[in-house]
Amino acid sequence: MQSSTVEDPKLALNYHKELKNEGTHGEHPDHRMLGVIVFLVAESMIFLGLFGAFLIYRSMMPVWPPEGTPELELLIPGINSIILISSSFVMHKGQSAIQKNDVPGLQLWFAITAAMGAIFLLGQLYEYSHAEFGLTLNVFTSCFYVLTGFHGLHVTLGLLLILAVLWRSRQPEHYSENSHFGVEAAELYWHFVDVVWVILFVLVYLL
């Protein structure tokens, strides 16, 4: 451990160079993506908690969903799932575009993704307004609304992220092939929301 002083200037933090940057915080490797990933780990624990509770209710009740729960409509949520899942692929095309420095491509694909996300949310609103049961009917319906609602909140947030990327991309050079953290972060978030939806759909609608 008696290692000597820093010999390789490239390895050392750039204490001196950084002073030129008006004394603001120096450059260090960009860890923002790692930050997003760790944040999503924490987020997934919330969903894990909610899903866990859901599964315990399910295993405890003699009949599930409890007697008197109207059948869940599958058509709209089914279409919705397809839309949301395919939107992940559409979005990825946006990222590929920016990797080729193609900002209009990014804008196009992200705009389509945003539209798909909006359709998903509208579909969910339609489903809520036509459901034959309320929030407080029984534990199942409460779970239904809380889980889908909490997920919907995440879709909304993801949508806002996409819109933010679109807004910023109007500025020339804001995103380029080697600097597009916002694009990647929004995309990762969107994939996350997507995966959660798949699990949710299986648990709540299919099982």
Next chain:
Amino acid sequence: MSTATETKENPVSQNGHGSSHKQRKWQDYFTFSTDHKVIGIQYLVTSFFFYFIGGFLAEIVRTELATPDPDLVQPEMYNQMFTMHGTIMLFLWIIPAGAAFANYLIPLMIGAEDMAFPRLNAVAFWMIPVGGVLLISSFFVGAPQAGWTSYPPLSLMSGKWGEEIWIMSLLILGTSSILGALNFGITILTMRIPEMDLNSMPLFCWSMLATSALVLIGTPVLAAALILLSFDLIAGTSFFNPVGGGDPIIYQHMFWFYSHPAVYIMVMPFFGVISEVIPVHARKPIFGYRAIAYSSLAIAFLGLIVWAHHMFTSGTPGWLRMFFMATTMLIAVPTGIKIFSWCATIWGGKIELNSAMLFGIGFISSFLIGGLSGVMVAAVPFDIHVHDTYFIVAHFHYVLFGGSVFALFAGLYHWFGKMTGRMLNETWGRIHFALTFIGFNMTFLPMHQLGLLGMNRRIALYDPQFQSLNQVCTIGSYILAVSTLPLVINVLWSLIKGKKAGRNPWRALTLEWQTTSPPAIENFESEPVLWAGPYEYGIDSENEDEEDVEDMLTEVSAQS
């Protein structure tokens, strides 16, 4: 807080580039500053502020309990008092105080200029006062009464808005701690100076790494539980309400899935503090560096699979109780390893019994008692008898106060010089220690017996046979209240008149001591040099090594 302007004195800044550094202004401490050192101090001062509020509430609780009848406050008021006491002490004192040390020390210890995400860091801090003020505002609508655990159905029946405020406040504080943990973890993993590998970083960083993992995994589950509880409370669902087909036990599982790890979130940062303080003041290398480092990880892992030991009396089936009893007892192993390592570090050292070390030894002895009573309550047959009695109150105060708080004070005496540039006064420090140690044991030791005799916790009215012991506790708690005076006097006096700390008053080896006290705005005027492991204090070759330390230090500052 007008102390942070001594950078001028240090020799290094004379070689030109130092002059371009900004100077710290006292106003910075009241703004959205992104400097980890400012944020660290903000955390520390804020948490002390809440400590005094929480302590004040504890004194009301104890005063009420001086007599068997509820005469000082009504029972409903008593419920509010201990609920707020517990909540404030945990979420606004111990957890933020741990974050205070983490914020201040991690970048310095690993030779970085700041945290990985300085702005996020500031956001995390400012959520604390918001959550804290919100929580305290619940007194205007009737504070929550369901204890810090907020078990339904009780929490659904005792004052809707107080409870809802409690939930909101905890969600805010929880988010803050998640954002903090994210920052600590990534900073430790990615921002070390290149020569420092994981196994040569200070043990405090190891303990914060483990703590951060627990926060990131546990706290979101609490959030999930609180969201559901909130729906029950406000929207009339019945997730946890047996009347509507729900199940309160599920809340307990979710709550403890977070809250057992939370006890490690509350104590592990301070394990780290102790691992730093003890070798310096015993002038010996830490005994079993890797054992301590990896036992933190073991504790973090085991801590995630023991939660139902809080639910032995909640109808948990027998086989499950066996499982949780076994895992819980298993945690005693890594914890014991740490205690042995600290003792072995002190053993045969050149001990300086200054305030930091006194609090450190106070920590080891009190935490040992808390740990032993912990193994006792891990045993199902024993726990069934003492569940919800004062034995439990005694146990967790030995862990939280005897453990976390003592270590926190040890850390304060140890790093105050680094943080402010001036040392705390030793005489006042020792008075502070003596009063705290006596008051603490007098308050909480008799509670073991009260619990074994069957006195329930969370009650304002008790059987007169318990009165004499309760009076001992109450007097002890007054001594504890008095014990804060020497601390406050010491801090205020030392800020103005204290001895100058210089770079390295303790001749310690970790990197934070290589810079000025208080450190310059971006921490190191020149690149910090890792010329020794964090704990390579010599004792064999007598003074020789000590001089080595001095030599090398001067060398380091001359070189740059």
